[in-house]
Amino acid sequence: MTDPHSPGRHPAHRLEARAVSAGYGSSLIIDGLSVGIAAGRITALVGPNACGKSTLLKSVARLLPLAAGSVLLEGADIRSLPTRQVARRLGILPQSPIAPESITVGDLVWRGRHPHRRFGQRRTAADETVIADALLATGTAELVDRPVDQLSGGQRQRVWIAVALAQDTPTLLLDEPTTYLDVAHQIEVMDLLAELNEQAGKTIVLVSHDLNQAALYASDMIAMRDGRVVCQGPPEQVLTEETVAEVFGLTCVVVPHPYTGRPQIFPLGRRTLAPTSSAPRTLIPGEPS
Numbered sequence: 001m002t003d004p005h006s007p008g009r010h011p012a013h014r015l016e017a018r019a020v021s022a023g024y025g026s027s028l029i030i031d032g033l034s035v036g037i038a039a040g041r042i043t044a045l046v047g048p049n050a051c052g053k054s055t056l057l058k059s060v061a062r063l064l065p066l067a068a069g070s071v072l073l074e075g076a077d078i079r080s081l082p083t084r085q086v087a088r089r090l091g092i093l094p095q096s097p098i099a100p101e102s103i104t105v106g107d108l109v110w111r112g113r114h115p116h117r118r119f120g121q122r123r124t125a126a127d128e129t130v131i132a133d134a135l136l137a138t139g140t141a142e143l144v145d146r147p148v149d150q151l152s153g154g155q156r157q158r159v160w161i162a163v164a165l166a167q168d169t170p171t172l173l174l175d176e177p178t179t180y181l182d183v184a185h186q187i188e189v190m191d192l193l194a195e196l197n198e199q200a201g202k203t204i205v206l207v208s209h210d211l212n213q214a215a216l217y218a219s220d221m222i223a224m225r226d227g228r229v230v231c232q233g234p235p236e237q238v239l240t241e242e243t244v245a246e247v248f249g250l251t252c253v254v255v256p257h258p259y260t261g262r263p264q265i266f267p268l269g270r271r272t273l274a275p276t277s278s279a280p281r282t283l284i285p286g287e288p289s
């Protein structure tokens with residue numbers, strides 16, 4: 001039998017949506033959407049509120065039934081794979097995960113090991129190592145005995161990332177993983193994801209509202225609007241003034257990051273200083289000078 005995880009056997013796309021339609025009740029949020037996620041890369045899914053990012057993520061993770069189309073995971077129709085196999089290959093951090101009442105951090109992270117446990121099996125040394133690594137990597141080791149429902153939003157978010165890491169899957173789907181996090185913890189989480197990608201070869205897909213952060217960390221970006229993919233490619237191709245205008249209806253300037261050269265946007269809003277050749281700053285009428 002061939003090992004689907006052995007090097008060289010991965011199809012170019014780790015995950016692929018083919019003409020997927022999905023939604024809620026009778027309303028389709030995405031309709032006939034096709035998109036491929038390259039193996040071993042970090043892909044950032046961006047787009048305005050309610051454009052269908054989470055719906056797409058849930059559809060490809062088999063958390064939402066498809067009205068039409070198919071999803072291929074490592075080349076196989078995900079519907080044909082046993083649940084346990086999917087859970088061993090694909091970890092997901094949903095947007096608003098719900099923890100069982102009063103569960104401790106340690107017990108919740110242990111649940112992340114579920115796909116790797118046999119019925120009734122106790123924790124193995126391998127489980128202990130993966131759990132300890134996940135707690136350490138997310139800076140949550142000191143919270144291990146605390147009930148999850150007594151944590152701050154940022155602490156809870158890091159615990160959920162630890163749960164996803166404990167699942168130890170080659171592919172991770174993360175819906176807004178840096179929500180609730182202060183700027184230092186955001187960078188810590190993004191650096192951790194970059195490290196998992198570079199050192200462990202994990203394929204990472206994340207939904208983000210921070211376009212500049214996404215452009216710094218992602219190798220590919222997918223821009224969505226109204227349930228469809230407007231543009232997909234490296235940040236330099238996606239984060240352009242034209243695409244930002246089309247996707248978000250926002251005027252901006254895009255400049256290269258001073259260190260990495262990656263594109264960074266500066267939105268031009270009502271209070272933004274407009275550059276002119278004669279004066280470096282133009283103040284909004286009524287503003288104190």
Ligand SMILES: Nc1ncnc2c1ncn2[C@@H]1O[C@H](COP(=O)(O)OP(=O)(O)OP(=O)(O)O)[C@@H](O)[C@H]1O
Pocket residue numbers: 024029047048049050051052053054055056095
């Ligand atoms: N469980 C649900 N039942 C009914 N409608 C839903 C449900 N979840 C999402 N929707 C609707 O589907 C549409 C797309 O939502 P989705 O969460 O996919 O958007 P999103 O791009 O992830 O948005 P955001 O950036 O605000 O998180 C929205 O109009 C939303 O109201």
